[in-house]
Amino acid sequence: MSALEPAAAPAAALDALLDALSDPVVRDLAWLLFSAPLLRGHPPAGELAVAFETADESAATLAWLLELDRDARPLREAISATRIVRLGRYAECLLGYFLQHGPAARLIAANVALRLAGRTIGECDFLVETALGRRLHWELAVKCYLHAGGDRAQLADYVGPNLQDRFDLKLKHLLGHQLPLSAREEFAALGHGGPWQPQMFVKGWLFYRWRESPPVAHAVEPAHHRGFWVTRGEWSSLCERQPAARWIVLPRLAWLAPRRAVSNADADGAGLSEAGALAERLAQQSGPTMVASFERTGAGLGHWSEAQRGFVVPDEWPAQARSFALATDLG
Known part of the structure; x- marks a missing residue:
């Protein structure tokens, strides 16, 4: 069995895949697709998005990434077409490229704005349709949070490096505002036939104070990527x-x-x-x-x-x- 086959342990499979890729942008796309999520699922309102429905789709994506790495110009041109300064926008462009050109779920629409009385009340990041006919609404978040130290184990203890964001508030916004957008009556009037199943696609890194080993909040996925x-x-x-x-x-x-x-x-x-x-x-x-x-x-x-x-x-x-x-x- 190849080290790149999806049946390998997730962390080992991701390491093997990244070792096989040389282009930094292709590596970032592979990491976005195959890395562990930051959060556990919060059903029914907060199911986790999974990039692949089947092992065959996962294997096909591995082969597609290796081929893309041989000539990454199409991906690089798609990224450079948009002036990107934010990490979240970069991740959106990577995932959007995969949904348009990859061998798994198909992109129906992206950044679908919902307006009420002339005011934008939110945007749905991605509407996708799977090969099995599931119609999914994905909300993407890529975050780097630092545990504020101490022995507490709550999502509120994970804060943005510039202290302008906090993990509990981000999850609250996802569950209470962003994910329900596609179920609103006003959204149905936009013409994107549903119903849409909302899911959150939350990736990133969590960082812990050097020489401290605090407990991990229950809502956090234990296999998350971590640093100091x-x-x-x-x-x-x-x-x-x-x-x-x-x-x-x-x-x-x-x-x-x-x-x-x-x-x-x-x-x-x-x-x-x-x-x-x-x-x-x-x-x-x-x-x-x-x-x-x-x-x-x-x-x-x-x-x-x-x-x-x-x-x-x-x-x-x-x-x-x-x-x-x-x-x-x-x-």
Whole structure:
């Protein structure tokens, strides 16, 4: 059995697939489709979306991604046609491309705006139809939340790095506003024949304070992708534990799939630097910054592969994050 076959363990299958792909955008698409969700399902209102109905569709998608990786120009042109600065918009474009060109569910419509009395009250991200005839309304969310620290295990403890978003509020908005849109009487008048089964497509990473192991909120999928966060004052202590690592700052649109391994010869060109050099760059940052560490791997240790990723936050951030997590007047 090939390591890329869907019957393999999900994490192992995803790692094998990413190892086989070289184009960063194709890797991000593969990660979006095959990575573990951030949340458990919340039926009946909050079922989880699954990109594939059958093992055959999953296998066909693996083959399609490998072929796309050989010539990623169509995907890259589709992405570059839209000026993208937000991670969520990037993920929307990736998933939209798959639904238009991939071998699984078929796109019916995207970003369907619902208006009431001349005012837009919401948009449905994707309306799709499966090969078995199921008509699904998908709401996509790609998030990076940091656990605010401490021993509490609630969704409210997962906060956005800039303290403008919180996981419990996002789930509340999904369940209470976004997912019910396609069932509204006004939506039926738009001409998209239903009924539509709402599902949430929630992917991303959760980050936990370095050297802490807090309990995980029950609503969170146990197999979620995870990383660390550390204050600037703790940064040197973390780096002392990994003296051989190289580091890189990850721009926002590089927050999906782990970065591709690079050869020793290409390490400098890929931006990998020692901890001290990265510390100088972090000193110029005013807010939380995502970084990734790379370690030498492969035959003869001839490559650098991403080992872990995390956020370096200002020293005052933890106290602010706890206050934000405990606030009760945010919506």
